[in-house]
Amino acid sequence: MARHIHERFVKSSCMDYILIEMVSLVTDTSANDEVAFHKLEQIGFRVGQKLCERYTSETPRFQKELDVVRYLCKDIWNLLFNRRINHLRSIKKKGVYVLQDNEFEWLRHVSSDSTENTRILAEKYLYFPCGIIKGIMDGLNFKCYVSAEILTPPTCTFTLKLASTNLE
Amino acid sequence: SNVAALAILGKFNNPLWLKTYNCEEVGLKIQYIVHSALDVIEEKVKPKKKVPSQMFLRDLYATEEFVVYGYCTNTNIKLILVLRDTSNAREQEITQFFQRFHAIYVETAINPFYDLQTSIESPSFERKIEERLNMNAL
Numbered sequence: 001m002a003r004h005i006h007e008r009f010v011k012s013s014c015m016d017y018i019l020i021e022m023v024s025l026v027t028d029t030s031a032n033d034e035v036a037f038h039k040l041e042q043i044g045f046r047v048g049q050k051l052c053e054r055y056t057s058e059t060p061r062f063q064k065e066l067d068v069v070r071y072l073c074k075d076i077w078n079l080l081f082n083r084r085i086n087h088l089r090s091i092k093k094k095g096v097y098v099l100q101d102n103e104f105e106w107l108r109h110v111s112s113d114s115t116e117n118t119r120i121l122a123e124k125y126l127y128f129p130c131g132i133i134k135g136i137m138d139g140l141n142f143k144c145y146v147s148a149e150i151l152t153p154p155t156c157t158f159t160l161k162l163a164s165t166n167l168e
Numbered sequence: 169s170n171v172a173a174l175a176i177l178g179k180f181n182n183p184l185w186l187k188t189y190n191c192e193e194v195g196l197k198i199q200y201i202v203h204s205a206l207d208v209i210e211e212k213v214k215p216k217k218k219v220p221s222q223m224f225l226r227d228l229y230a231t232e233e234f235v236v237y238g239y240c241t242n243t244n245i246k247l248i249l250v251l252r253d254t255s256n257a258r259e260q261e262i263t264q265f266f267q268r269f270h271a272i273y274v275e276t277a278i279n280p281f282y283d284l285q286t287s288i289e290s291p292s293f294e295r296k297i298e299e300r301l302n303m304n305a306l
Contacts, residue, residue, distance in 0.1 A: 049284055053277040056242035057270055139243045141179070 008082075012105070019106055023124050040127035041134065041146075048135020055079060056140065065162065066090070068140055069097050076136060081105040095162035100155070104129075107154035119150050126156060133158060170255030171306055172234055173198045174297065175248040176273060178285045181206055184245075185288040187297070198250065205236045205248050213240050239266040245273065249306075257306045265304050272296045 023040065030036035055076065062068045073085035087100040106129065110122045126148035134146045143163040150156045169189070176185040188198050230236070232253070239247040247269050251257065276282055276293045 050278045050280075053241075053243055053245075053284070054274050057274050059242060061242055141244055 016106065016109065019125060019128065022128065027124060036124065037127050040124070041131035044128040044131020044133075045135040045138070046131075048132040048137075049139045050135075051076075051080075051132065052136045052139025062140065065095070065142065066092075068137070068142060069099075069160070072133065072136060073099055077101070080132075097160045097162070099158045099160070100151075101157075102155045104154050104156045107150070107156060110153045118153070122150055122153055123148065126150070126158075130158065133160065137162075169301060169306060170252045170257070171249065171301060172252050173202070173248075173250040174269070175202045175246075175250075176288065177202075177206065177246040177248065179244045180285070181246075182285060184286070185293075187294075189301075201231065201234060201236060201250055202248050205238055206246065208236075209238045209240055209246055212238075213244075237262055237266070239270065241270060247273065251306060255306055261304065261306065265300070265306060268300050268304075269297075272300065 022043070026039050027036045030039060059071065059075070062071065069088070069090070073088050077084050081101075081104075083101075083103070083105070085099045086102045089098040089100075090096065104126075106125055107122060110125070111118060130146040130148050134144060137144045137146075137160070145161040145163075146158060147161075148156055148158045171189050172191060173186065173188045175183065175187075178184050183202075186199070186202065191198060230253075234253065235251050235255075237249040237251065239249075241247070247266060249262065249266070249269075251262075272293065275296070276288055276290055277284060279290070282288070282290070
């Protein structure tokens with residue numbers, strides 16, 4: 001059991017390091033913020049699609065849109081971060097869902113003062129998970145647009161806007 | 169064995185992989201069979217009707233010599249098995265086969281060098297399928 005905890009610690013540390021380097025490399029090689037967002041989102045998107053193939057192979061088919069979002073909040077978040085989304089708000093008519101995580105794993109080591117600078121810099125670390133969410137939803141045939149916002153690190157929200165042309 | 173063909177079709181019904189076994193008939197006939205199977209799958213997975221909770225869709229249709237079985241994953245990847253009439257495989261064995269087939273597909277899909285929705289050309293994929301066919305007497 002102790003070994004399992006150590007393994008998990010090593011794995012999550014490695015993930016932190018690679019994420020730091022990835023964000024740093026992409027922002028250095030991008031002309032501006034938009035381009036960096038797009039690149040990191042694309043990487044996340046690809047990862048998300050593959051994760052979707054792997055994890056949904058063991059679940060029964062989904063009946064409704066809300067089931068899919070719930071699956072994302074509980075099971076996927078559990079598999080990736082060993083926790084669940086704390087709060088899910090939805091505006092069904094517009095197909096908007098807001099997922100709030102009070103202790104997002106990849107923001108845990110970001111300094112927690114809420115000055116504008118820290119928030120702007122730290123938001124870059126959310127582009128990749130936005131892409132992952134987008135990729136997972138795409139794998140399940142829901143086109144969506146994902147954006148993220150930091151409230152006070154490590155609390156952050158992910159906003160999913162599902163395209164209206166999706167089938168119910 | 170009694171397996172005539174195996175096929176994997178992607179989200180947009182694009183063929184990702186197709187293999188025929190011991191088929192004297194031209195590959196075209198098998199392709200036609202697989203294509204017709206797609207229509208049946210679409211019927212079964214149509215969103216307006218009650219969506220089946222399982223991925224295994226059981227037998228889709230039968231011709232004089234073949235029975236076609238289908239399986240549709242959550243990501244809309246379709247796996248198709250064309251079995252000769254001479255096979256007396258039970259539904260449970262076929263379900264099990266499809267589950268293994270799905271697992272082999274997933275292993276290829278998560279490979280970072282494989283682009284999803286493109287044709288599968290991995291030798292290790294072929295090898296695993298061969299092993300699986302040898303193990304399961306369908």
